[in-house]
Each structure stands twice: as structure tokens, then as C-alpha cells.
Amino acid sequence: xxxxxxxxxxxxxxRGQQVTLSCSPISGHRxxxxxxxxxxxxLQFLFEYFSETQRNKGNFPGRxxxxxxSNSRSEMNVSxxxxxxxxxxxxxxxxxxxxxxxxxxxxxxxxxxL
Amino acid sequence: AQKITQTxxxxxxxxKEAVTLDCTYDTSDPSYGLFWYKQPxxxxxxxxxxxxSYDQQNATExxxxxxxxxxxxxxxxxxxxxxxxxxxxxFCAMRxxxxxxxxxxxxxxxxxxxP
Numbered sequence: 001x002x003x004x005x006x007x008x009x010x011x012x013x014x015r016g017q018q019v020t021l022s023c024s025p026i027s028g029h030r031x032x033x034x035x036x037x038x039x040x041x042x043l044q045f046l047f048e049y050f051s052e053t054q055r056n057k058g059n060f061p062g063r064x065x066x067x068x069x070s071n072s073r074s075e076m077n078v079s080x081x082x083x084x085x086x087x088x089x090x091x092x093x094x095x096x097x098x099x100x101x102x103x104x105x106x107x108x109x110x111x112x113x114l
Numbered sequence: 115a116q117k118i119t120q121t122x123x124x125x126x127x128x129x130k131e132a133v134t135l136d137c138t139y140d141t142s143d144p145s146y147g148l149f150w151y152k153q154p155x156x157x158x159x160x161x162x163x164x165x166x167s168y169d170q171q172n173a174t175e176x177x178x179x180x181x182x183x184x185x186x187x188x189x190x191x192x193x194x195x196x197x198x199x200x201x202x203x204x205f206c207a208m209r210x211x212x213x214x215x216x217x218x219x220x221x222x223x224x225x226x227x228x229p
Contacts, residue, residue: 033217043205043219056216097215098210100147100166105159 002027004093004106012112018079021109025093026073031076033103034066037088038070046089049074050097078111086113118206120220127196128228134181135191135223137206143167147209148189150180153203155224162204167191170177196227 005024013019025032033056034046045058049068066076072093076087088110092103119138127133139148151160165180166172173180181190193200206220 042221056214082213
């Protein structure tokens with residue numbers, strides 16, 4: 001079974017631009033979560049989608065948004081990029097959204113904002 | 115309060131020795147799951163082992179075992195017979211029912227295996 005895939009793997013953008021990251025979950029998984037990882041803040045939860053509905057949202061500004069499609073694929077959008085948005089963005093999928101469900105991570109998208 | 119605490123920023127272990135990575139958690143929810151992930155320098159988070167709050171026995175997966183002490187709210191990862199490829203960051207995480215099953219991660223422990 002194929003794992004979680006994320007595209008693109010690397011991105012370089014300039015301040016003020018917007019970016020869209022894509023995540024394809026493991027086949028059959030309906031929950032997709034997004035995380036931001038930086039050396040200073042560690043792993044921070046962005047949001048989780050389950051069956052096209054946002055179930056949880058972390059403490060990030062409205063510039064960060066996401067959506068999930070009927071095939072469970074998810075996209076994350078960041079508008080008006082700031083230097084501090086430079087990070088590794090990780091997507092994770094799980095079968096459902098239950099407490100016992102393991103999340104499996106993709107390889108991440110490394111975003112650099114200049 | 116932090117949901118997950120990992121107090122060891124860095125650890126060293128001799129190849130073929132065992133090592134314990136500490137993790138304590140904070141929850142009042144009776145239903146939760148505890149997870150350990152490995153993150154090599156490549157960046158991908160690799161799932162290692164899972165322990166449910168209602169599980170009576172400690173979880174084991176190959177060379178990985180989880181020392182689950184529920185009363186102490188501790189979920190330490192034990193890696194036996196360390197290998198050079200075990201050098202990586204290790205993250206402890208929790209998912210609890212009461213917060214909509216959101217994942218909480220610790221700050222991680224950097225493990226270096228010395229030949």
C-alpha cells in the first residue's frame with residue numbers, strides 16, 4: 001500500500017506570495033492532519049480534516065487554511081507569506097479520527113520564504 | 115501545562131546497548147493513545163509503536179518496547195540492541211478523546227548511536 005505523499009517536496013517563495021501544498025493520504029484513510037515543524041517551535045498542529053470537514057484547528061492565523069476533497073486528498077494554503085512561515089510542513093493520515101488511530105506521516109514539504 | 119514532556123534533549127548510546135527515552139504526559143481523559151515516532155535527518159516521521167490507555171500489557175514492536183506506567187503518566191520508549199541507523203529525533207505523542215483526538219507532540223529527544 002502506498003504511503004502518504006506530499007507535493008511539492010521543496011518550495012521557495014517570497015514574502016507576500018501565497019502557496020498551496022498538497023497531501024494524498026494512504027488509500028482508505030479519511031482523516032488528514034497538517035503540522036508545521038520549525039527548530040524553534042517544534043511540531044505544531046495546524047488542522048485536521050475528516051470526511052471533508054475540519055474537525056480540529058490549531059492556534060494559527062487565518063492566513064493558514066485547508067480543505068479536503070471527496071477522495072480524502074487535502075490541500076493547505078498559506079496566503080501573504082511571512083519569513084516566519086519557513087518550515088517543514090508535514091501531512092499525516094489516519095483511518096478515522098479516533099483516539100486509537102495511528103497517524104502516518106508523509107515526507108513533508110520544506111517551504112522557504114525569502 | 116504541557117500535554118507531553120520529553121526531558122532529554124539529547125542522548126548518546128553505544129551500539130548494541132539498550133536505551134530508554136523518557137516521556138510523561140498530562141491528561142484527565144480516561145481514553146487516550148500514546149505514540150512514538152522517529153524522525154531521521156531526512157524529515158519524514160516514522161511511526162514506531164502505540165499504547166492505548168486501556169491496554170493492560172506494554173506494547174512491543176521488534177526492538178522497540180513501551181514502558182507504560184499509567185499511574186505515573188509515563189510512556190518511556192526502550193530501544194534494545196541499538197543500531198547506527200537508530201540515530202534520529204524521537205517524538206512522543208498523545209491523542210485524547212476529550213480534545214477531539216487531536217495529536218499532541220513532545221519536543222523530541224535526539225538520539226545518537228556511537229559505534
